[in-house]
Amino acid sequence: MERNLPVVVQGATEGWRAAREWVAPGGGVNFDLLGELFGGAEVAVTDTARHHQGCGPCQEMRLSQYLVWWREQQQRQQQEQQQRAAGKQQGAPGEAASAAAAAAGGAAAAAAACQSGVSPQQWRQQQQQPTGYQQQQPLLYCKDWHLAAAFPSYQAYIPPPFFADDWLNEYFDATQGAVAQRGAQQQQQRQGEQAEGEPPPQQQRQEQQEQQQQQGSRVAASDYRFVYMGPQGTCTPLHADVLRSNSWSANVVGRKRWRLLPPCHSHLLQDRHGRGTAWDFCADDPEGLYPGLPEAWRRLVTVEQQPGEAIFVPSGWFHTVENLDDCVSINHNWLNGHNVHWAWMLLRAERAAAEAGIKDCRELSGPAEFECLVQRNMRANAGLDWAGLGALLRCIADASLHALAEAGRALGTTAAAEQAPTAALVALLLTDPAAAPAAAAEPAAAAGPAAAEPEEPAAPGGVWYHAFRLLRAGLVLRDLLAEQRRIHAACQQQQAAWLQRQQRQRADADGSAADAAQHAEQGAARQLAAEVEANSGCLARIERRLQALGVAL
Structure with missing residues (x-):
């Protein structure tokens, strides 16, 4: 994972x-049980027929409707296979082979061609005369179904242990x-105040304003756990995963062919x-x-x-x-300590692009408001803004700070002595992760063969x-905070001149607009x-805890 290389994990779905059941x-696919369990769920399906450049139109439908279409698609494919077999028996192997390549829905045909050594130019020439089936029939693929969130x-399934740090x-x-806890507390508070005969309309307006500010300053959190399902030939076009995240995908039924660059x-x-x-x-x-495509x-x-295998697709x-x-298949996108810096690099580039995209609007708003507009546009394009990244990092850091505090209380007075070698190994892991397991093994090997296995x-x-x-x-929070402080300081410097312009506008024209x-x-x-304050406080807590472990950030 640290080396950012793809890996296939065998037996990943055992015990799921x-x-x-599926x-x-x-x-094959257990259509009856899927329909019985989840048939009423709303899913998004995309037409992946080859005549679309990438994915075609996306539509919402119930899973039960999609499963009916899928079964009909199976029948059409079986009929075409029978027709091709009949053509072979009549002595037209060339035409039958051509029809077989066309009827595979395009994506599977391309996969077979590439596997057999056909160049991309030769494959494209084979696709220049699509059959009527290819031109007219959709090839629907159910993607990004949030089953884990919809049916908790x-x-x-249980994610493979290699991918647990998500x-x-x-x-x-x-x-x-x-959110659920805050909603319950607010509801209880309202009920208590109303029971006392004190309706709180002003407080409700204040709470609404606070919620709007929070929503405007960070991404609306969404889970990144998905189910993908579709017939032979469906595909996902060329892309790199959201936020430069890692992904893993486990096949419950069927086989996939992945091409990775x-x-x-890139x-x-x-x-x-x-x-x-x-x-x-x-x-x-x-x-x-x-x-550059040929290269x-x-x-x-x-x-x-293969079925039962999970593939790890690294960042970028x-x-x-x-x-x-x-x-x-069941898929997750995720960030962790091995690739969160990729997401930060992406978001820095996204912010620069968002700022350039609305630079003409700079004079129409104050400097801080302009920065919030930049962040909003970045969030729309990338799925996350800097405030959202900061909130994510604080969430992870606070969870680990709490876990280390609990571990320290459990260890008692022996904690410091036992943590000293661990701190050295953590420092080594930061600079050379590949060397850390070997370093952990050296003192154990010296103690004898029975103690030669280091802790994972x-x-x-x-x-x-x-x-x-x-x-x-x-590390990422420190860089993020430095950028936020720089922007905040620049906004403060520019605000004086901006306020003077607003005062002139008040005097010359519309005071309410000013x-x-x-x-x-x-x-x-x-x-x-x-x-800035929230990230600064979290970074200080991280530095104090790491210093106690003997590690400098």
Whole structure:
């Protein structure tokens, strides 16, 4: 994970309820049980037929409706297979082979061509005369279904232990719990005040304003746990995962073919103007808009994922996915100490792009309000703003600080002595993670063969585990705080000149407009200051705890 390389984990779905119940007795998808359990759920489906460049239109439907369509799609595929078999018997093997490539829905055909050594140019030539089936029939893929959030009591699976340190979903769970607790407390308070005959309309308005400010300053937390399901030939087009997160995907039913491009070669996907990326590794490019595609093709890592296996897709790896069979998979996107810096690098670039995109609006608002507009646009584009990243880092840090405090109380007076070697190993892990396990093994090996196995450094709950989380969260939080302080200081310097302009506007024209602008600017400035204060306090707590462990941030 630290090396940011893809890995396939075998036997990942063993013991999963999904693996027992979603697989039909004879193999394939258990449509009846899925419909019985979840048929009323609303899901999003996308047309992935090959004539779309990437994904086609997306629509909402009930899962029961999608399963009916899927079964009909199976019947159509079976009929075409019978027709191809009949054509072979009549002595037309060339035409039958051509029809077989066309009927695979495009994505599976491309996968077969690439696997057999066909170049992207040859594959595109084979696709230039699509059949009527390809042109007219949709190929629907159910994506991004939040089953775990919609059916929390079902417990379809347990994430593989390698992927347990999941900051995105840990933040979502903590946020959801805090929202529910705050809502219950507010409801109890209102009921008590109303029972005493003191209606609180002013307090309610204040609470609403606070909620609006919080919503405007951070991403609306969402879980990143998904179910994907679709027939043979459905696919996911070329992309890199949201927020430069890691992802893992476990096949419950069926096989997938993954094509992955290392981040060091991602520039090969850009157009010649450097403004966009190709929609597929095999994209038709008659005008040479994507000159790097042939080289990108040669750099691909191709993986055929079997049922029961999970694949780890690292940060920044562009990839495509094709379902070689009818397929059901469970996927997570997540951040942790190994890749949160990738997300921070992305968000810095996104902020610069958002600022450039609305630079003409700078004179229309105060400096702090303009920064809030930049953050809002960044959140819309990237899914997270700097306040959201800060809230996530504080959530992770506070959880580990609490766990270390509890561990210290449990260890008592022996804590300091036992934590000293751990601190040294954590420091080594920060600079050279690959060397840390070997360093942990050396003193054990000296004690004899029976003691030669070091404790797993990533074991959730251990001192090493939480210290590592604090280290990596603290490093990004320190950089984020420095940027926020810089922007906040610049806003304060610019506010004096801006206030003078507002005073002239009050005198010359509309005083109410000037008052509204000043009110908005004051609210934005308070919001920026609150974020700086919250992150500064958390960083101080991290530094104190790491210092107690003998580790400098």
